[in-house]
Amino acid sequence: MGPIILLAILHAGFLAQYAVNILLTRNLDLDGLGDFNVAISVAATFSALFLLGGDSGLNRFIPKYLDSKDWGNIKGYIVHYLKLALVMSLCFSIVSLVADGLFRHYHLEKLLHESYFAMILAPALALITLLGESLLAVHRRYASSLTTELLKPLLFLAGIGIWLFFSPTINEYEATALLLLSLALTFGLQSWLLLRSIPFDFLSQRPRLSIPEWKAVCIPMLITFLANNFVSFVELWSLELLHKSETSVGVFSLLVFIASIIWVNFTALYYFISSRISTFDNNRHSPAAKIPRLCPAAAVRQCAYLLDTRHQCRGDSRLASCRYGQP
Template structure:
C-alpha cells in the first residue's frame, strides 16, 4: 500500500470521527448493509430452494411472474417510494406533522386505488387474450395479480420507514421474514404434494406476502410519531407532480432491470429464462451494496444539497465511494472464482449460466462504481434532465434486446443488459458532475 493510499485512508477515518454528518452516514450505511446483506442471502436462498423444488422449467414460470409483478408495480406505486424519501425528512425537520401524515395517507390511498385497478386489468387481459401466454404461464400470472396491491403498499411502507431512518425495520419483513417463511412453507408442501408446479408455488408465495404485509404494517404504525390529519389540495398536487416524475424514473429503471427477462418469455425457451434469472439474482450481489448506501444517502443528499452544504455532501460521496469500491472488488473476485459452484446451488444444470453471470457482473460493477448518482440527480431537482437522457437509453436497451435475443437467446439478453448498464451509469456520473458539481464515483477519492 502506498503512502498516498495510507494518507487517504487516514483522512477518511478522521472525517468519520470528527464530523457528525459523516458518522450518521457511516452508521446508517453500515446498518443498512448488514440488514440488506442478511436479506440478500435469504432472498437468494429462497430462489435456490424454489429452483430445486420446482425444477428449471417450472421455476422459469415462477420467476417470470415475479418479474412481471415488479414491472406492473411501477404504475401502482406511482413514484411515492422515492418521493417519500424526500418529503418525510423535510417535514420532520420543519415539524410539519399535518403535512407528514397527509402525504402518508395520500400515498397509501392512491396506491391502493391504482393497484386494485391494475389487478382487474391484468385479470381482464388474461381472460380476453388467452393465447398470448401458455397455460403454464397464465395460471401463475393470474395468482400473481392478487399480490399487486399487497406488493405496492409494501413498497410504500418500506420507503416510509426508510424516511423515518428505521432502515432495519424497513428490511425485516420482506427481506428476512418473507423468504424464510416461504422456504419453510414450500419445503413442507413439497414433502406431501410433490411435484410442485409454479402455480402452487405462487399460491404459497401469495399467502406469505399477505403475512409479511400485516407484520410490516404493524411495524410502521409503531414507528411513526403521533400525527394530526390536515392536508390541502395544493399539497396534493405537489405530491402528485413530484411523485409522478419519480414514477417515470422508476419505470425506466425497472425496464433496464427486467426488460431482457420479459422479452425472453416471447423469444426464448423457458430454460433460458431460468438461467438468466438465476445469473441476474447472483450478479445483483455486486451492486446491492449501492442499494444499502442509497437507503441512507437519499434523505441526506436532499438535506445537504438544499442547505447548500456542498462540501459535506462531497465528503459523503467520498465515503460511499470508498465503501462501495472495497465491497465491489471483493464481490467481483468471489463471483469470478466461485460463480459456477454458486450457480450450482440452483440445480445441477445451472452452472451453464456462468457466461451470463460474467457479462452481467460487468454492468453491475460499473453501476456500483458510479455511486448514488441517480439519487444525487433526483434529490437535487435534476430529475427531468435525467429522465430525458434515460428515455434515450431505454429505447436503446429495447432495440438491442430485440436485435440480440431472437438470435442469441439468454446470451443476447446478458450482452444487452451489460452494455446498457455500463453506458447508462457512465452517463449518470457525468451528469452528476456537470449539473450538481458533485462527483459520486470512485474517482472522487483522487480529488481528496
C-alpha cells in the same frame, strides 16, 4: 457500524432468496422456474407503476415534514399513495384474474400464462414497497431493511418448506399463493412498525393533501425509474416471448439472480444515506425538473443495450444449460 449491520441484513436476505431459488428449481424444474420468475417480474413492474412514483418521493417530502412537524401532510402523503396504489392494483388484478378464467374456460391454453394469476401479488407488492420506503423516510432504516430485504424472503422460504413437508410437489400457482401470504404477513408487521415510529397519533390525525406538489416530483422519479430499469424489465419478458426453449428462460432468470449479488453493497448504501440526502427546491433549474429531459437519452442507451444482449441470449442460455446439466 451501521453500514456493516445493513450489509449483514442484505446478505442474509440474498442467501434466503438463494435458498428459495434452490427449492423452486428442484420442484418446478427450470421451465417452471422461468415462468414463475417472469410472472413475479410482471407483477413487480406493475406494482411500481401503480405507485406513480410515490415510493420514490417519500424521502423527498417526509423528512421535510418531520422537521417542520407537519403531521397532516405526512399522513396525507402516505394515505393518498396507499389508496392510489391499492385501488389501481386491485382493479388490474381483478381484470387479470377474469382474463385468466376466460382463457381457461374457452380452452385458450396458448394465451395462458402464470402472469395473469401472479397479478394478485401487485397490491401487496405496492403496499410493502410504500411502507418500506415510509419506514426509511422516518429514519428507521433497520426496520425497513429487515422487513423488506430479509423478512419477506425468509417467510416465503418457510412457507415453501412447510408446504413441501406436507406435499411432495409444488407448482407455480401454489408458490405464488405462498408468496402472497408472506407479503401479507410482512405488510402487517410493517404497518405496526410504522405506526410505532411516527411521532404522532396517525389514526386520529387529520390528513392534509398537497397533491400538485407531490406529483411534480414523483412523476419524474417514476419516469427515471422506468428508464433506468428498462432492460431488466424487458430482457426476461422478451426471452419468454421469443425464445423457443422454456428451459433457457429459467436458466437466464437464475443467472440474473446470482449476478444480482453485486448490487447488495449499493442497496446497503442506499438504506444508509437515502433519508439523509438533502432535498432540492422544485423549480425549473432543479435536478427534478431536468429528469424528463434526461429520460429519452437513457431509454435510447437501454434500447441499444437490449438489441446487443438479445443476440447473446441464445448462446448464454445454451452455456448455462450445460452448466446445470440441461440438454
